[in-house]
Amino acid sequence: MLRVHTPAGPMPCREAAAAQWRMLPSTVAVGRKRWAAAVRCVGANSAVSGVEEAAAAAAAVSGGGKGLAERLRLGSLVEDGLSYKESFIVRCYEVGINKTATVETIANLLQEVGCNHAQSVGFSTDGFATTPTMRKLRLIWVTSRMHIEIYKYPAWGDVVEIETWCQGEGRIGTRRDWIIKDLATSEVIGRATSKWVMMNQDTRKLQRVTDEVREEYLVFCPRTLRLAFPEENNGSLKKIPKLENPAQYSRLGLGPRRADFDMNQHVNNVTYIGWVLESMPQDIIDTHELQTITLDYRRECQHDDMVDSLTSQELTDDDGTNGSAIAKHQEQEHRQFLHFLGLSGTGLELNRGRTEWRKLVR
């Protein structure tokens, strides 16, 4: 399988925030040197997690332009340099109605650690986590699918450790995977995976990943296939059908708010998650907890667009086709829903999604 380094962030626009970082040399040669330096440092002292050594080495190689935060961040490439780990504490305002972190908070942290990974290997130079070849060809990464599973939501003050890495996905794109652990217990509390494709930022047309681009990423990806969801037929692979008309629940006329835009005036990925959840009925929100969300990103929302969020319950395969299926569902611990985000008026699809909910233990 071809290995391609996946960029960190969500839609390309978010990556532009990475431009904030002190400029890191963009050539792969320097990137390799830095990584090699990091590995050397780590190798020299195997007891060291490579945290500051790697970062400091990287800083030294890149000219030491790194800021204070960079040097002190509780995140680093792991020993082999092929994945990146960072810890975050859950802040009070990131906690929602269940007294635990919201899925948007988790998604934001996934993006953050992805950004930092890209930055740590020297990719985020112009804010798009692109390779030099991609920049020449005006190509950027865009998310095509995001799949997040949370087994246990962290509460205020909890520290989560997120590990992330990339893999290639043939000629179509790359994937970025995450594992989320509770730092105190080392328990895995969540997993996530995402698929990315390449798009020309001017024409907005998708493009295949070329050999040239793949070359530039090879060094940063694990040598062997490593998946956050290694099990067969896992949820991250399931196709999402289009909602049938009419939807059971809807929330119409959602619009991007000022805070939903990032650098390039694009709506960031996490906002779509919020929109999808907006049409969930109150009684589910009150009694259940989001376990899984899968989102297929089809089209971007523009500045002045209005969005309709539609939701319908999805009956699983276990149910019979007779009327009692619905009743059975009401009592079940798990509920499953299909979602559709479309432009108000035209109904043009922006996203489709699936969510699974488990009953809250109160």
Add this chain to the structure above:
Amino acid sequence: MSASIMASSSLPLPSSSSSSAASARAASDSLDVRGFAAKTTSSTGAMQLNASSVQATPITSSSAGGLKYENIEVEDGSNSSMALQTFYNQLPPDWSKLLVAIATAFLATEKQRSVPDCKVRRPDMLADAFGLGKFVKDGSVFRQNFFIRSYEIEADQTASIEALMNQLQETALNHMKCAGLLGDGFGSTPEMYKRSLIWVVTKMQVHVEKYPSWGDVIQVETWGFPSGKNAMRRDWHVKDVETGKTILKATSLWVMMNKRTRRLSKVPEEVRTETEPYFIPKVAAILDDDGRRLPKLDTSTATHVQKGLTPHWSDLDTNQHVNNVKYIGWILETSPISILENYKLESMFLEYRRECRRGSVLDSLTTVSAGADCINGNSESGIECQHLLQFEGGAEIMRGQTQWRHKQHRKNTGSVGVLPTASS
């Protein structure tokens, strides 16, 4: 627990209180953002600090190559938090690993996590990369550091005002927690909780000098003191850790309200007593509360209006109230695009009147009250706007006044400007 410390910002206007069920449900509408530490009863299970024991005992960890740690001693004998004192200047190789190892071991042994229990039982070792935060200046000020994360950055490459306000909120709550004063996990002190009292914010004033960028580390200091018989004040001073320059200064005014009756209340003597040790009148407020009242915007002359705003699920805190910081987002929503594009919010003066919840429908109105003719130009004197946030029926939620300075006129422009190019 959540950001509801600023959530229920309502003064007890009769029309605003909904059913008693709702009031009862608002178990923790408390808004106390002051840490008034005292000897709290051990039944809270919260970290407890003696005012006298606030001064830390420095220890040197040899394995960290001479890095000093400050431990805040707690009555139960366990170390509740660590603060790295000299990390700016020293980068021991295994600093992070040591910190993480200690945190892991400590948290694993001390873990008492019960989500439904609103009292804080769990001692926090790592509230942030730099520790929970610590008391400084003889215990009168609480200080905590934050990394600016990428998703807190907005379109012009600097942290959004909402992100900064959120961090003020976080620090305030951690101040309470570290002082052992989280009676109900929401900012009410134990004595307040017994009396069903909560803090309600009435005024907020913020002045931003420089917006931080992604990757910056900011240091937030906060403190509180009484303001008259019935009100409390909480101030913040935020600095850039690396440069030492001020990022922002803020002050807020809080009154006490009975959450059941929704009536204003005097600060009871017991609350004064328990909060007194951390309640240092001598610390000067940063911003002078000039006692001004904001005029109400004339709705007929508002130039920019957005109707039908509704809270999303993610805007709600644990009590299903809208976080105060979201209100700021709503009033800025309605600011003219030309201002948002060319000017940076420099200061904000807000008066909170009512709270809102899921299902509320709001209107946001804005008028440019000064400098309107200069919006598209380059105004030296800046722009001033008046804002009003109200229910669609007309009941007022919040009024505000904002001052904006031209992006090019900022003293410290941060990284506003052109994206670094790929060629470098």
